[in-house]
Amino acid sequence: MSKHTAQSNSWEDCSGQKYEMSNPSVLRRLMDVGKLVITEWDTEKIFNTALNTVVEISGAQRGCIRLFGDRGIIKYDCLFNLTEKDLKDPEFSAGNNAISQVCRNHNLFRSQDSKETSASHNSFAKEISSIQSLLCIPINYKGIFLGVLYLDSMTEENLFGDGEIYLYQILTDFISPIARRVLEQKKIDENDETTEEDLRRNFKFDAVVGHHPGIIRALKIVSKTAATDANILIEGESGTGKDLFARVIHENSMRFRSPFVPINCAAIPETLLESELFGYTKGAFTGANKDKAGWFERADGGTIFLDEVHEMPLSLQVKLLRVLQSGEYSPVGSTQIQHADVRIIAATTRKLTDLIKENRFREELFYRLNVIDIYLLPLRYRKMDIPELIRHFLRRFEDKYSRKGLKFSREAEAVLFNYNFPGNIRELENIIERAVLLCEGKTIQVIQLPLVSAADGSGNFPLPVRKPFTSAKKQIVEKFESEYIKDCLEAKSGNISRAAELAGMNIKNFYEKMTKYEINPGEFKNK
Numbered sequence: 155m156s157k158h159t160a161q162s163n164s165w166e167d168c169s170g171q172k173y174e175m176s177n178p179s180v181l182r183r184l185m186d187v188g189k190l191v192i193t194e195w196d197t198e199k200i201f202n203t204a205l206n207t208v209v210e211i212s213g214a215q216r217g218c219i220r221l222f223g224d225r226g227i228i229k230y231d232c233l234f235n236l237t238e239k240d241l242k243d244p245e246f247s248a249g250n251n252a253i254s255q256v257c258r259n260h261n262l263f264r265s266q267d268s269k270e271t272s273a274s275h276n277s278f279a280k281e282i283s284s285i286q287s288l289l290c291i292p293i294n295y296k297g298i299f300l301g302v303l304y305l306d307s308m309t310e311e312n313l314f315g316d317g318e319i320y321l322y323q324i325l326t327d328f329i330s331p332i333a334r335r336v337l338e339q340k341k342i343d344e345n346d347e348t349t350e351e352d353l354r355r356n357f358k359f360d361a362v363v364g365h366h367p368g369i370i371r372a373l374k375i376v377s378k379t380a381a382t383d384a385n386i387l388i389e390g391e392s393g394t395g396k397d398l399f400a401r402v403i404h405e406n407s408m409r410f411r412s413p414f415v416p417i418n419c420a421a422i423p424e425t426l427l428e429s430e431l432f433g434y435t436k437g438a439f440t441g442a443n444k445d446k447a448g449w450f451e452r453a454d455g456g457t458i459f460l461d462e463v464h465e466m467p468l469s470l471q472v473k474l475l476r477v478l479q480s481g482e483y484s485p486v487g488s489t490q491i492q493h494a495d496v497r498i499i500a501a502t503t504r505k506l507t508d509l510i511k512e513n514r515f516r517e518e519l520f521y522r523l524n525v526i527d528i529y530l531l532p533l534r535y536r537k538m539d540i541p542e543l544i545r546h547f548l549r550r551f552e553d554k555y556s557r558k559g560l561k562f563s564r565e566a567e568a569v570l571f572n573y574n575f576p577g578n579i580r581e582l583e584n585i586i587e588r589a590v591l592l593c594e595g596k597t598i599q600v601i602q603l604p605l606v607s608a609a610d611g612s613g614n615f616p617l618p619v620r621k622p623f624t625s626a627k628k629q630i631v632e633k634f635e636s637e638y639i640k641d642c643l644e645a646k647s648g649n650i651s652r653a654a655e656l657a658g659m660n661i662k663n664f665y666e667k668m669t670k671y672e673i674n675p676g677e678f679k680n681k
Contacts, residue, residue, distance in 0.1 A: 183207050184321055188328045197336055201232040204329050205303075208322055209234050213313055214287075214305040221293070221301035221333050226257060229340045230301070230333075245284070252290045253302050260299045262323075263290040264314055287313035291323055295330040296383075300337060334384070335525050341378045353377055358405050361398055363546045364539035365645050365656055368531040372399065379526045380406035385478065387523045388501040390530030393578030396501040399528060400459040403499055412456030415449050420462035428470050429486045438487025450483060450494040463500040463523065464509055471516045478522040498523065533575040533582065538641030540571050540582070547583050551590040560590060562598045568634035569600050636671040639664070640678070648679035 187204050201219050209217045218241075221230040231238070240246055252263045265288040288306040292299055303326050307313050314322075353359060353373050357380070362373060379386065380403050388396045397416060404414040422430055429438070433448030449458060460466070466474065477483050481493050500523045509515035533540070544562060552558055562570070575581050589598045638657070646652040653675075654664035668675065 183211055184325050184328070187325060197332060198232075200329065200332050204325060205232050205234050208303065208325055209305065212289075212305055212318060212322070213307065213310060214289075215307045215309065217303070217305045219293070219301065219303055219329070219333075220253065221337055222257065222299075223337060223340065230336055248285055249288065249290075249304060249306060252288055253304055256290045256292050256302050257299070260292045260294070262292065262319070264288065264319070284308060286311045289314040289319065289322070291319070291326050293326045293330050293333050295334045298334075300330060300333045338379060338382060338384050338526065348374060348377070359402060361402055362395075363543055364536060365542070366531065366536035366539050366641070367645055368529075368536060369539070372528050372530060375526065375528055376403055376406065379403075381408055383497050384525045385497070385523050386499045386526045386528060387506075388499065388528045388530065389505075390501075390503070391532050391578055392503050393580030394530040394532060395579055396530060397459065397461060399530065400457075400461075400499045400501065404457040404459075404497075407457065407497065409456050409497060413453045414457050414459065415453040416459040416461060417449055418461045420465040424467050424470075427466065428473065431470070432473070432483050432485050434486035435488045438485075442487065445485075448485060450477065450496060451492065453494075453496045455495055457497045457499060460498060460500040462502065464502045464504040464506060464515060468514070468516065471519050475516065475519045475522060478519070533578045536641075537571055538638060538645060541567060541638070543579065543582055544570060544586060547586040548590070551587050555590055557590055557593070559596050560593060560598060561596065562589075563600070564631060566598050566600045566603060568631045569603060571634040571638065572630060632671075635667055636673070639667050639671065639673055643668075643673065643675050643678040646678075648675040648677070650675055 184207070187200075187207055190200055190203055205217050205219050208214075216236050217234040218236055219230075219232040220228060223229040231241070233241075241250070252265070256263050265285070285306050285308060287310055289304070291303045293301045293303060303322065305314070305322075350365060350370050350373075353370070357373075357377050359373055359376075362369065376399070386400075386403060388399055390396055400416070401414060404410060417431070419427065429446070429448065431448050431450055433446050433451055434442050436442055436444050460474075473483060477494055478498065481495065482491050483494060484491055506515050506520050506524075510517045510520060533543075544567060548560060548562070552560055570582070570585070577584070585603060589602050592602050639653075642653040642657045643650070646656060650665065650668070651661055654661040657664060659667075667673075
């Protein structure tokens with residue numbers, strides 16, 4: 155630990171090196187920034203506060219926080235008393251050269267005055283003569299260079315003393331996780347021309363069935379973030395495949411050879427959840443006859459998936475937050491600190507911001523978990539994927555129960571397409587398993603689908619029971635065909651040939667269906 159003595163205004167770092175501080179309130183001001191990083195989600199507010207604070211306490215006139223992406227491309231600037239025009243002005247060449255030098259060697263650069271610069275940095279001597287003090291500190295996260303904190307003054311010499319610089323480096327440590335989050339989000343937000351074919355060719359996405367644009371967007375996020383250690387929050391209704399996506403993220407990460415540990419926070423009693431997560435020591439409670447490792451210890455080097463994380467009690471949320479912040483935890487009944495090298499993926503069926511307002515979920519934990527957010531659509535909003543999902547589950551259960559050669563009748567498939575599936579993909583899977591088990595011939599008929607008799611308002615199944623069988627059947631099939639053609643066109647932005655390929659149909663037949671239902675492909679362009 156570093157130590158500050160208020161009476162002497164001195165600062166002692168962890169190696170025992172002592173510094174003199176000109177302003178005893180510096181440490182308190184920087185700690186305020188550290189607290190803001192934990193509690194605030196607004197990136198702009200965090201960076202502006204951090205930069206304003208360090209400019210004020212240092213006495214600098216200008217400053218910036220600059221972040222870089224791949225190949226040194228500038229991705230983000232937070233500026234104080236500087237504009238984008240200033241940064242491109244030849245008079246700022248000294249500052250740009252200092253920033254470039256730090257980008258190359260990842261070491262702090264300081265120039266106190268023009269004489270010092272002339273003596274030790276001849277290439278900068280002419281340029282920097284108007285800058286009396288300059289400081290550029292690298293921003294690193296876990297050894298990875300992300301950007302710089304830059305400060306300068308045109309009037310004051312010897313502005314940046316060793317003691318203050320040490321504290322400014324602590325500030326860059328505070329903001330480095332936020333810098334990482336900004337850069338990762340920039341990657342996702344940038345215009346991405348990656349096709350579904352590219353995604354499935356370059357990543358292990360075979361387990362994810364479907365072509366709906368919402369699913370492809372989710373896969374693009376996974377492709378950009380799986381290889382990082384960023385925490386991910388997966389949101390969606392029950393049965394939408396959150397556990398499947400968590401496994402896909404793990405399998406496409408650098409941790410894929412280490413354990414993937416799924417934990418359902420709603421399935422474990424509140425009194426046992428802490429000991430399951432963090433383990434316990436012998437004698438910690440009645441029945442604890444020996445030490446037991448928790449899931450965090452057993453998942454070392456791998457990924458922990460916290461399903462239904464909103465069910466975690468507030469008291470345990472505090473301890474999870476500690477793990478996210480420092481990687482530290484203590485087993486139940488122990489004061490010994492252990493370290494967890496795990497990535498955390500969390501999932502919820504609830505809107506956590508609502509639970510925060512109700513004081514049922516800690517706001518700072520939400521921000522720590524929600525570095526990357528993935529939302530999985532309910533099945534009723536991605537109906538174009540239902541036929542492929544039907545075939546996928548049919549093949550699975552044919553193999554499982556040795557029932558080869560089964561198929562759904564056209565009417566049965568249309569009924570499934572028109573059903574709203576309140577239980578989402580999990581419900582569809584269960585329906586198909588039941589149909590495979592009960593089917594007596596080779597074709598699964600409408601009568602073998604339990605939703606026909608069970609569907610009510612919750613499933614919104616539009617069965618036209620007051621019509622003759624033939625016309626009712628015709629209505630259901632036509633609605634299925636019309637909606638399916640529209641979904642395929644939407645997925646392929648109105649491209650008829652690609653939509654027909656997606657549907658597995660001859661382009662002539664696809665076009666005939668479009669004509670029959672008066673579907674204009676132009677309505678789906680650029681959607």
